[in-house]
Amino acid sequence: MKRLSLKLCAAAALAFCATLPAQAQSSVTVYGRLNLTAERQKVGDVSRSVLQNNSSRIGFKGTEDLGDGMFAGFQLEHGFSADTGAQTQTNFWARQSEVNLGTKQLGTVRLGNFTSEAYYATADYVSMHNHDTGTSSDAFYAYVGRNTNKVSYRTPTLGGFVAEAGVSAGEGAGERSYDLAANWDGGPLHLGAGYEKNGDANQFAVRALYELGAFTLGGYVQRDENAYAAGKRTTVRLAGMYAFGNNELHLNVGRAGDYSGVAGDSSANQYTLGFNHKLSKRTKVYGFWTKVADNGTIYGDFSSFAVGVRHNF
8 A cells, every 4th residue: 555655756756756847957076187107308407307296186066047048157176186086175175166147148157166268269369289278388478367256248159259357356355357368270280369457467368279280380469468477568479289199299488578668588488399298088108208498487397298197077
């Protein structure tokens, strides 16, 4: 009798649910990256062997269809050192913690903690070798914005063009930080621009990337003020990739000019030569040599020879 009652209750519940209007669908994705290199590094005159973490992370993201073309979403991302298991930043969700709301026709409003779109539109876009992580990452790009306490608006994509504008509240303890970005994709040509301002520090950069068969060529030019030192400075970076089969050859060269407010030579150069071999869509083995040659005292002299594995999930 008890089993019969349970079956009747279940049937009644199913019948009731069938009479309700269709509910919105939602999804949650778990993703991440483990990226480690064994390196022989040289800092000044001191050499050392290192197992180097390269921005390993785990994240959760999801969207919910609210109906009538509206959606809500979230993203949480935690950074950790894959070689030790320790978290890489003071706050657990420091890499990203945002909630967003939008429509395909009107764009998206984002609130929380997330990386500058100006950076993604310029420096990150041309760092093809290792996604601008680890010791071969861009040593000169002036990242002056603030990720936290941020509100931004992203436009819908129109004819390959998308823009985003954000502001980080000072909350009574500091000044507002501003972040502006624009991207345009037109076949093999990809263009971008970004601007950030945080107090008396600011930067503006433009980027171009062109795909020509097996070759991909890109670069950016940035003008910053009071980022690493006093005054203004111009930075130029060029990157190239040649792909053949499951392999990629990478060359990346950066030049940081003199700061106008620094006496003497404050320029520096960075060179990176890399090779990637894709074992699958998610896993690659790779090696690189990178060197920062500082003519002054801002960036330091550094070099590394590395081999590693990166796995995305």
